Amino acid sequence: MSNYLKANQDRWNNVNNDYTAPLTHEELEEAKKHPISVALTVGKKVPLEWFEKASGKKILGLACGGGQQGPIFAAKGYDVTVMDFSTSQLQKDEMVAKREGLTINTVQADMTKPFPFEDETFDIIFNPVSNVYIEDLENMYKEAARVLKKGGLLMVGFMNPWIYMYDADVVWDQPDEELLLKFSIPFNS
Known part of the structure; x- marks a missing residue:
């Protein structure tokens, strides 16, 4: 593992801020009352019609741990897998899922390596601003294309x-x- 990958993993295993705070019970209950509302990047919600275009509800939260988006997807009836480099961020998804009686599959993996999924597994890949933390994006996009079903949706957030x-x-x-x-x-x- 390269030095920058190790540094990123260590940082995400120890970071605590608004972007890594798991949803409270009250926040999830409020989210259940409304159409799906999640952000790919700071302050910018994904338009609802993007989700409505999906042919299915099998979603990969790519580098999306932290107990925020995954639980919302699961509460809205999606078949959710969250893949993240950080075990600590994945534990937040597991904690919220257990507390709320949701099913979320968590996978600790490095998005710069081959993804541990079969071809054409997911209808949607949701990747909020994580591409800025890796040096070479080629593998991430090749693997996303491989595991995304034909006609599937790839949603990626970017940071200036x-x-x-x-x-x-x-x-x-x-x-x-x-x-x-x-x-x-x-x-x-």
């Missing part, structure tokens, strides 16, 4: 690269502070 130029703690936690350049781009050359 400016986030890497500044201290993320200041950007997210202190939005009124002046941003000072911390890193140059490209950051991986």
